[in-house]
């Protein structure tokens with residue numbers, strides 16, 4: 001057994017192997033090691049076209065949009081595309097009763113009508129650098145875990161300071177890859193004058209709503225359009241009417257030539273988080289314990305929300321966005337749990353670990369898998385308690401509202417101040433969308449579930465005291481929801497700095513703090529301590545897996561887990577079979593929108609203009625070969641949350657779509673990618689162009705785009 005091979009060599013050897021499937025999220029600066037495989041699969045450009053620090057490359061047309069989406073530049077005047085669900089908050093913030101842009105859509109008819117957005121930024125990656133040597137300098141065996149962590153933090157801080165000192169709007173971060181076997185420095189340029197240019201009505205941009213979310217066949221026109229503004233020298237600058245459209249180093253040309261089964265596709269974006277290399281015990285916990293528990297709790301909450309939403313139009317509007325976010329992860333976990341089970345991932349991983357352990361005997365990796373297994377078992381009840389807390393006590397709306405208000409009080413040298421304006425804003429936003437009956441019903445259900453699921457010896461003393469005092473969860477809820485001062489909309493207006501006790505001693509703050517104290521004292525310290533140990537062992541295990549692969553020549557290709565850094569995923573336009581007897585083809589069309597159209601169902605009630613266009617077949621030049629407007633398509637690119645809004649690029653480097661989702665049967669791709677069933681869902685760029693022209697009457701935007709085909 002060769003154990004001489006260094007990690008660097010292992011990384012290179014591992015990554016030049018042709019991957020068997022289109023799995024992987026690759027670092028753009030190392031794409032040279034994948035380019036032969038990409039070209040073999042149909043890509044016509046070179047590595048330098050994807051990422052270069054010497055010339056403009058495709059990376060210069062991709063941005064991290066807001067805190068967790070991707071966007072792409074499509075004109076030399078900084079025009080940017082992303083998803084409707086990524087721009088949702090901005091579209092909503094400009095909406096009022098008179099101008100309901102969420103409902104009706106928004107289209108600037110010239111640049112002066114574009115709307116600025118407070119707090120929204122985009123980041124371009126300037127460059128990335130391997131800084132492992134610098135970050136790990138001095139981190140040797142002579143230091144203990146804590147000392148090493150401290151040193152890594154200090155070393156990171158230093159290079160971040162150096163990197164950002166160089167210029168305007170620079171931001172930097174150091175990220176661990178392969179569990180700290182490598183460290184990379186990422187340097188970004190951040191722009192903060194980003195204006196809303198266009199958005200379709202939600203009946204197009206969110207067509208299908210939560211019913212169609214994570215599903216195929218899909219017909220959502222999930223896009224919105226923004227523009228980046230800069231100062232006269234093209235530098236980042238805060239909003240100013242004097243700012244001018246940003247001139248990008250690179251932008252995407254748009255291909256309207258169509259999308260066909262088997263076509264090469266490539267996604268450039270910011271995937272958030274994956275865990276492809278974890279131990280079978282960790283996967284077992286996710287698939288058999290955590291996901292089922294969270295799904296069960298959310299099913300109950302969604303049921304309560306739905307009941308109230310169905311009974312009142314006002315509540316439906318108030319809770320639709322909350323419902324969407326509860327249901328988004330709920331549906332994803334169901335797919336994940338199913339996918340892990342169906343593919344027997346735990347058993348397969350366990351088998352792999354057995355072989356790994358045999359190979360590792362007598363080496364420094366000996367016993368590693370057993371140690372990991374035992375640590376995962378040790379952490380399990382703590383992790384479970386933490387997740388239970390998150391999904392129950394922390395979902396009580398009144399409690400999180402009260403805690404945010406109490407944070408508007410601050411104490412300094414015995415003096416108390418109260419930021420009344422901030423508190424007032426929090427209060428009005430809260431009450432606009434709050435229904436105490438829903439909150440109380442969820443409180444009762446979640447507290448009962450908490451007691452049922454928490455192991456006896458983890459039960460918070462606070463909880464026991466409350467049950468002793470009130471006799472039942474229902475009586476406890478009666479007391480909170482009839483006496484808390486925070487239920488009164490006028491409470492905040494009556495508060496001043498002298499009233500800190502009124503806020504802090506309120507019954508709902510007592511609830512909030514009772515749980516928080518339990519979690520911070522009895523759960524979090526153990527989670528953090530054991531997690532640090534797990535991270536360290538995973539660093540070893542990661543290295544071991546690479547060496548093992550090399551030793552047995554299994555052709556496994558390693559890519560670092562996603563961590564919201566820029567990645568390339570490539571593959572093909574491809575359908576799939578979700579179950580025996582069913583096959584899903586690659587593309588959907590406007591015909592499917594009309595089939596689903598139903599004025600009585602909110603999620604499927606399309607604008608009348610779209611019905612009229614369908615009837616008259618007035619499609620402009622955007623119809624596909626079938627004569628219909630193409631809407632969405634499937635591909636097997638490896639994506640995850642954060643990839644929303646990512647450009648979908650063809651073999652020539654031109655834009656054919658915008659990524660926005662995956663199919664639920666394949667969401668276990670965050671843990672194990674199954675080429676049979678993992679598919680990403682993209683909006684066909686022709687549906688976007690059609691909507692701009694025919695629904696938005698905003699074809700002035702075409703003047704600055706460049707079309708090919």
Ligand code: ARG
Pocket residue numbers: 085209210213214324325328641644660661662
């Ligand atoms: N499932 C997609 C993602 O995880 C889209 C979510 C937004 N759409 C919705 N109907 N909730 O972000």
Ligand code: ASP
Pocket residue numbers: 069639640641642643644660661662
């Ligand atoms: N919908 C996700 C996002 O917003 C993408 C995914 O999970 O596939 O990033």
